[in-house]
Structure formats: structure tokens, C-alpha cells
Amino acid sequence: MDIGGSTLVSYPAGEVRGRSTVVGAVPVGDRHGTIVAETPFHPLDHTWPDQPADTGTIAGLTVVDCVTGAVQEGGQAVHLGEDIPVRRGTPGWSWLVVHVTDEPVPGGEVELVVDTDNRRALSAGHTACHLTALALNAALAGRWRKEIPADGLGHPDFDQTAITSSRILPGGSQDVYRLGKSLRRKGFTAEGLAEELPEIVQRINDRLKEWVAVDAPVWVDNPGPELTARRTWHCGLPEGEVAIPCGGTHLSRTSQLGTVVATLELSDDGSEMIMHTVTAR
Known part of the structure; x- marks a missing residue:
């Protein structure tokens, strides 16, 4: 053809x-x-x-x-x-x-x-997903016994190390992380995680609230118009500018998210952690 x-x-x-x-x-x-x-x-x-x-x-x-x-x-x-x-x-x-x-x-x-309403809702969900992943990395930073690659803010990148699936939803997202032997061998401590989840969630949401309030700029580095061009999401947070490879769509400022709230839950056997993110204007 x-x-x-x-x-x-x-x-x-x-x-x-x-x-x-x-x-x-x-x-x-x-x-x-x-x-x-x-x-x-x-x-x-x-x-x-x-x-x-x-x-x-x-x-x-x-x-x-x-x-x-x-x-x-x-x-x-x-x-x-x-x-x-x-x-x-x-x-x-x-x-x-x-x-x-x-x-x-x-x-x-x-x-x-x-459809602009659907595009905006998915863009909000994708922007919030990246921010929540960064906040999760910061909240779990003390659970690493070994060095692993860091995210753009200098925290151990739990998100990229443990993620098995991510789903952007209108105005939110769902991310699933594997807490298996491979992650433990890399130095992650999962003991006591269930008991600490409420405190971890609080730390995540406190950080998200701060990032929304500062009205940080968000943009996509677009090297070319081809579908396969390698695009990168950027956000100018107070802690520094963060860049994450991403081919999705996004809002242009963190304040456009309104509010962002994350929740965490463990699977029944403790082998997975699921993070839900919801935005609301």
C-alpha cells in the first residue's frame, strides 16, 4: 500500500x-x-x-x-x-x-x-499520573537498601523499577507495581509496608497538593511530527525540572489539575501494590 x-x-x-x-x-x-x-x-x-x-x-x-x-x-x-x-x-x-x-x-x-472534553480528561489523568509517580518515589525513598537509578528529583525510581502496567483514565490513572523477589533483590524493603500505607499515602498527597498549588509549567519536548518521534514530558517543579519519556497528551500547568488525590492498596497476597490517582476541578 x-x-x-x-x-x-x-x-x-x-x-x-x-x-x-x-x-x-x-x-x-x-x-x-x-x-x-x-x-x-x-x-x-x-x-x-x-x-x-x-x-x-x-x-x-x-x-x-x-x-x-x-x-x-x-x-x-x-x-x-x-x-x-x-x-x-x-x-x-x-x-x-x-x-x-x-x-x-x-x-x-x-x-x-x-473530542476536547475527552482529550482534556485524559491529559489531566496522564499529567497527574507522572506527578503521583514522582511523589510515590519520594515517599518510598527510605525503603531502599541498595542504589538504583534515580528519578528526575534524585529519588530511587520505584515507579520505573516496579511498574507492570499503567492505565490512564479520564481524570485519573491506575498503576500496578510488582513487589516480588526481583524487587527485593534490587534492595527494596517490603516488610511492614501494609502498616505504613496510610502514612505513605499522606506523604504522597501532601506533596501533590504542594505541586498543584505552585502552578508549575508542564510541556512536551517534541523533536518532530512523526508518530514515532521520541517525546519527553517536562515539569518545572520547585525541586527542579523533571523529564520523563512519554508519548501521551498533557495539560500545560499543574494548577489545571484542580486537586489530585492518590490511594494505595496491596493485593491479597501482598505481591502487588495498586495506586489509584483521581483529579477534580
């Missing part, structure tokens, strides 16, 4: 509208997938599917899903999501945003409009 290269994306700059030319179409089950040259839509990332896809309209038709696709140069088959057989950004492949609709999209130039 000759689509003229990878899809260019404008969502990292906060864009929610655009016009572009249809360059390809592909079946998605019993639905229709449309590929355009440039889009403001954020698709679900098949490699780390934390932030759900944008919704909205394309050519006036409802976009019910938006997925990542890939096609080999000179090839015809467009692979979607988990069926993509190569790593993200592999040379010789074009990386695509596929807009899924119930009806076929006409060819030519089309208008793309993202």
Missing part, C-alpha cells in the same frame, strides 16, 4: 482540529480504518497502551477508536496494534494512525475534530 510515509501528528502541540488528505483505508474487523497524511488524533500505543485513544469525528463520522498501524515499505499489508511484527520505529516501515469508524470515510481532503 503506497501511503507516502508515516502519519504526521499534531497532538503533542495540543492540537484538536485539522484538515488532511486521505491516503489509505484498511478494514478493522467489521469497521473501517482511515489513514490520513496528518492528524491531531492520539492513537492507542500498541507497545505501552496506557493512554486510550482520542475520540471525535473524521469527515463528520464518529471516530470510535484510533489505533497504531504499520506497513513495510513496498508492502501491501497494514498491521494493526498487537499484530505489528516489528519494534516501534523499525527502519523500512511506515507508522500510521488509523481512525476507526462504522461507515467508510470518503476520499479527498477531510476535516478531523477531536
Whole structure:
């Protein structure tokens, strides 16, 4: 399928509208997938599917899903999501945003409009997720017996060391951490964690309250318009500027979160810790 290269994306700059030319179409089950040259839509990332896809309209038709696709140069088959057989950004492949609709999209130039309420809610959830992870790292810093890589604020990076899954929700997130033997071998002390959870949660929420109150700037470093460009989330916190690799969407200041509240719970067997984050304006 000759689509003229990878899809260019404008969502990292906060864009929610655009016009572009249809360059390809592909079946998605019993639905229709449309590929355009440039889009403001954020698709679900098949490699780390934390932030759900944008919704909205394309050519006036409802976009019910938006997925990542890939096609080999000179090839015809467009692979979607988990069926993509190569790593993200592999040379010789074009990386695509596929807009899924119930009806076929006409060819030519089309208008793309993202649901701004849904985008903002997911952006709030993603920004809060990063801040809560940093606050969690700080709250657990005293539980490490060995040195591990530090986060941008200099605390042992529990989040990146122990995380097994992350799910961005409208206005919040859910992150799951593995507390197994591997983590203990790296130096984490899990003894007494259940009893200390209320105090840890209090420390996290106190720090989140401070960060929201200072109205810190948030931005995404965007090196290029390609879907596979390596983007980085930044936040100018009082303790220092933090940078975290991230391909999602975000708010522009911490004060826009309103309030951020985190809770922690352990699984019944104590092998996992689940963190829930909720924002409210």
C-alpha cells in the first residue's frame, strides 16, 4: 500500500482540529480504518497502551477508536496494534494512525475534530499520573537498601523499577507495581509496608497538593511530527525540572489539575501494590 510515509501528528502541540488528505483505508474487523497524511488524533500505543485513544469525528463520522498501524515499505499489508511484527520505529516501515469508524470515510481532503472534553480528561489523568509517580518515589525513598537509578528529583525510581502496567483514565490513572523477589533483590524493603500505607499515602498527597498549588509549567519536548518521534514530558517543579519519556497528551500547568488525590492498596497476597490517582476541578 503506497501511503507516502508515516502519519504526521499534531497532538503533542495540543492540537484538536485539522484538515488532511486521505491516503489509505484498511478494514478493522467489521469497521473501517482511515489513514490520513496528518492528524491531531492520539492513537492507542500498541507497545505501552496506557493512554486510550482520542475520540471525535473524521469527515463528520464518529471516530470510535484510533489505533497504531504499520506497513513495510513496498508492502501491501497494514498491521494493526498487537499484530505489528516489528519494534516501534523499525527502519523500512511506515507508522500510521488509523481512525476507526462504522461507515467508510470518503476520499479527498477531510476535516478531523477531536473530542476536547475527552482529550482534556485524559491529559489531566496522564499529567497527574507522572506527578503521583514522582511523589510515590519520594515517599518510598527510605525503603531502599541498595542504589538504583534515580528519578528526575534524585529519588530511587520505584515507579520505573516496579511498574507492570499503567492505565490512564479520564481524570485519573491506575498503576500496578510488582513487589516480588526481583524487587527485593534490587534492595527494596517490603516488610511492614501494609502498616505504613496510610502514612505513605499522606506523604504522597501532601506533596501533590504542594505541586498543584505552585502552578508549575508542564510541556512536551517534541523533536518532530512523526508518530514515532521520541517525546519527553517536562515539569518545572520547585525541586527542579523533571523529564520523563512519554508519548501521551498533557495539560500545560499543574494548577489545571484542580486537586489530585492518590490511594494505595496491596493485593491479597501482598505481591502487588495498586495506586489509584483521581483529579477534580
